[in-house]
Amino acid sequence: MFNLFSGLSLFGGGNGNVQAANVCFQAIDPDDCPVCGAVYRLTCACGKYLNAITGRNGCVTFCGVCPGTYTLTQVAAPFGFLPDGATHSVTVSNRCCVKIDGLPMRCFQSINQRDNTPPGQSDQPLVNPISTETITVSGFGTPGCKIRVDFPGPMRCRCCACVRRDGTWSVDVPAGEALLEGETVTVTQTCPCMLPSEPVGVVVEAIV
Numbered sequence: 646m647f648n649l650f651s652g653l654s655l656f657g658g659g660n661g662n663v664q665a666a667n668v669c670f671q672a673i674d675p676d677d678c679p680v681c682g683a684v685y686r687l688t689c690a691c692g693k694y695l696n697a698i699t700g701r702n703g704c705v706t707f708c709g710v711c712p713g714t715y716t717l718t719q720v721a722a723p724f725g726f727l728p729d730g731a732t733h734s735v736t737v738s739n740r741c742c743v744k745i746d747g748l749p750m751r752c753f754q755s756i757n758q759r760d761n762t763p764p765g766q767s768d769q770p771l772v773n774p775i776s777t778e779t780i781t782v783s784g785f786g787t788p789g790c791k792i793r794v795d796f797p798g799p800m801r802c803r804c805c806a807c808v809r810r811d812g813t814w815s816v817d818v819p820a821g822e823a824l825l826e827g828e829t830v831t832v833t834q835t836c837p838c839m840l841p842s843e844p845v846g847v848v849v850e851a852i853v
C-alpha cells in the first residue's frame with residue numbers, strides 16, 4: 646500500500662474541496678492466479694509518476710489520486726512472466742469514480758502471460774592456472790554468479806563461491822586434497838535464472 650499523489654498540488658488544482666480516490670486493481674495470470682511482484686506506474690498529464698508493486702494477492706493500490714486522467718503501465722514483471730505491455734487509461738472523476746480503459750475499476754484486471762522461454766546458459770568462468778602447489782583456486786566470472794569447483798581427488802570434494810563485485814572469485818583447496826600433476830579440476834558458473842555454464846577443465850601442472 647502506497648500513499649501516492651497525496652498532495653493536490655501535484656495532481657490537482659489545489660482545491661481543498663476536491664476529493665481524492667484510490668486506484669486499485671489486480672494482476673493475474675491466464676489461470677486467474679494472482680501475480681505477485683509486478684511493478685506498475687501511474688503517470689499524470691504533467692509527466693510526474695509514482696510506482697507501486699503487487700502483493701501476494703496480486704493487488705496493488707495507488708492511494709489519494711486526484712480527479713484527472715492518467716496512464717497506467719507495467720514497468721516490470723516478476724520472473725517467469727511476460728509484462729503487460731499495454732498502456733491503460735485511468736480516469737478519476739470529481740465524485741471519486743475510477744475507470745480503467747473505460748471500465749469500472751472493479752472490472753479491470755491486468756493479465757501477465759507466462760514466459761515459457763527456456764533459460765539461457767551462463768558464460769564460462771575464467772580460471773587461473775593450477776599447479777601442484779596451488780592452495781587457492783581462483784579466476785574471474787560474472788558478479789553475483791555462483792562458482793562451483795570440483796576437485797579430482799578420491800574425496801571428490803566440491804566447493805562453491807560467489808563472484809565478487811570486481812569479477813573475481815576464489816576457493817581454497819580443501820584440507821587433505823592433494824593436487825597431482827595431470828589431474829583435472831572442473832569449474833562451472835551458474836548465474837541467477839540461468840542454466841550452469843559448460844564446465845571448464847583445468848589440468849594441474851607441475852612446478853618446475
